[in-house]
Amino acid sequence: MRGATFGEVFAVREFRVLFGSFVLLIVGDVIKMLALAVLVYAQTASPGLSAAAYMAGWLPFILGGLFLLSLADRLPPRALMITGELIRAVTCLLLAYAGLPVWALLALVLVTGLFSPVFFAARAAMLPEVLPGDAFVLGRSVLNVASASGQVVGLAAGGAFLAFAGPSAALAVTAVLSVVAAVVxxxxxPHQPARGAAEGGAVRVTLRVNRRLLADGQVRGLLLAGWLPCVFLAGAEAMVVPYLGGQGQAGVVxxxxAGGMAVGEFAVGRFAAPTLRERLSLPLAVLLGIPWIGYALGPGIVWASVLAAVATAxxxxxxGLQRRFVDAVPEDIRGQAFGLQSAGLMTGQAVGAALVGALGEGIGPGPAIAVAGGGSILVALALAGVLRPSPAPRLARG
Incomplete structure (x- = not known):
């Protein structure tokens, strides 16, 4: 089977629109959370509350993923994505100019963020519809690279703008980016109808479909294969700052x-044929953990950066799992399936950071990073049966 090319992917108008709006979303969200953390710190002088503010935008993914994901299939995708951008714009303007106390700022972010998994799921489920076959996998690769790059750009641009104009103006910039994305x-x-029928309440349907997805062995295996190695990766990355003594060098690592991730996604997505890409899933998942073990030797910033880049590649x-995941779930619940995939990934990363962080308190950051690397290798080997491609039946409708 011949792999798709970047030229073929970007020749699709709908993908260009999804790509452009996604970049605006990522950059805007990073600026938003950075500005909110600065705004809270300016009001409270509390590092703990400032850190909580920075993470507040991601916490609702857990609840939204558990109870609201069915909306991604029951409402038209374009309308959902536009609604998400407009909600983000209004939220940013309220955060910037409404003069809310800190508890209200955090509550606003948490409440409006409950629907973020739904908006992300609508976007993810639309991708295989506009990019059939192997083009879908390459499109996911492009979006992953854009996500890593967008976070770096967002942090750099947000930091510069915060220093120049302050947090309120930075939040206003995010609002403008969201409005531009909505217009795009x-x-x-084009308008597309909802994939699934509206039968029953959103919470009840979400819980039922989540149980259905997790009860299927193939889907469950693919979900776990996407989640578990990243639990240990997030834990290792969470220890980089204390490993370097809280210095700014952590940003280099x-x-x-992020650069290693972008290079790996680009190389495998573009130059590996579809069948090879799927055969590489197991060795690449093992590679995800191996370099972190080197932190047990206490490398300096240069080698620490090299090891981190090789690992994230x-x-x-x-x-190699993406095409199989699309094939494993019916089209009418595809949005919720992608939403569950993302929500589980977010939750797992938070759990990994907390667990490895607790371990680091006891044995030190470097050894904790090494343990996280070893755990990642063991999980990849335990999931070898899933990571090795094999034909399997599609999840039945009903």
Whole structure:
């Protein structure tokens, strides 16, 4: 089977629209959370509350993923994505100019963020519809690279803008980016009807479909293969700052990790044929953990950066799972399936950071990173039966 090319992917108008709006979303969200953390710190002088503010935008993924994901299939995708951008714009303006106390700022972010998994799921489920076959996998690779790059750009641009104009103006910039993204989506995407029928309440349907997805052995295996190695990766990355003594050098290592991810996604997505890409899933998943073991030797910033970059290049293992995941779930619940995939990933990363962080308190950051690497290898080997491609039946409708 011949693999798709970047030229073929970007030749699709709908993908260009999804790509452009996604970049605006990622950059805007990073600026938003950075500005909110600065705004809270300015009001409270509390590092703990400032950190909580930075993470507040991601916490609702857990609840939204558990109870609201069915909306991604029961409502038209373009309307959902536009609604998400407009909610983000209004939220940012309220955070910037409404003069809310800190508890209200955090509550607003948490409540409006409950629907973020739904908006992300609508976008993810639309991708295989506009990019059939192997083009879908390459499209996911492009979006993953854009996500890593967008986070770096967002942090750099957000930091510079915060220093120049302050947090309120930075939040206003995010609002403008969201409005631009909404306009791009409205003009660039055609209207499509909802994939699934509206039967029963959103919470009840979400719980039922989540149980159905997790009860299927093939789908459950693919979900776990996408989640579990990343639990240990998030734990290792969470220890980079204390490993380097809280110094700014940690930013160099984390930037190297983002670069390694981008290079791995690009190389495997573009140059590996579809069948090879799927065969590479297991060795790349093992690679995800091996370099972190080197932190037990106490490397300096240069080698720490190299090890982090090599490790995150292994994240390209997920590309070999994407086509199989799309084939495993029916179209009418595809949005919820992708939403469950993302929500579980977010939750697992938070759990991994907390667990490895607790371990680091006891044995030190370097050894904790090494343990996380070893755990990642063991999990990849335990999931070898899933990571090795094999034909399997599609999840039945009903």
């Amino acid at each position: 989506l409205r003009i660039g995407l 984390l930037a190297a990790a 292994g994240l390209a293992y997920q590309l």
